[in-house]
Amino acid sequence: MPDFEQKICTRDQLAARVAALPKPVVLTNGVFDILHRGHVTYLAQARALGASLVVAANTDASVKRLGKGDDRPLNSCADRMALLAALESVSLVVDFDEDTALEVVQQARPDIYAKGGDYQMDAIPEGQAVLAYGGQAVAIDFEHDRSTTRLLTKVRAFHPK
């Protein structure tokens, strides 16, 4: 097993693994189906807000419930987590099967919760939870106009059914 896979933990291990990380701890969550420049820039910026970055990735079943498409996710949760763990900016990766990462936030209690600028922090449960216990919730502006869905649209245009 490559070293970076040691950054992947289970939900049972999450609180203990977070407690061992350098502080302040930043946490974010998402699907990260086909990793692109927007994602890696955003993750580097999230990491720069603190000393460690925890990423919670939606399980395949929870991605299905988000309604991004019948064929999504293209990459399995295990593969998406391995790619995230291989990034320099990422300290710890965990999966979550709920509709939101609220329970992950409550378990990990990060100092800072970060999300892309397409979300309003006080309107999402994760942001509200962090603010309620005195943590910070930070929306990071998009620097590169990219999206997994758009990449797939491009690929499909070259390979119509």
Ligand SMILES: Nc1ncnc2c1ncn2[C@@H]1O[C@H](COP(=O)(O)OP(=O)(O)OP(=O)(O)O)[C@@H](O)[C@H]1O
């Ligand atoms: N271009 C981007 N720049 C900065 N942050 C981004 C960008 N795209 C996504 N993010 C952020 O990365 C996280 C994961 O995003 P997500 O997996 O939804 O990406 P996406 O490419 O928009 O996916 P999809 O097209 O499948 O909806 C979210 O917090 C989101 O705000």
Ligand SMILES: O=P(O)(O)O[C@@H]1O[C@H]([C@H](O)CO)[C@@H](O)[C@H](O)[C@@H]1O
């Ligand atoms: O990659 P996405 O689609 O940005 O990730 C989603 O983020 C939602 C957000 O945290 C608001 O609650 C979350 O609920 C959802 O499960 C995905 O992680």
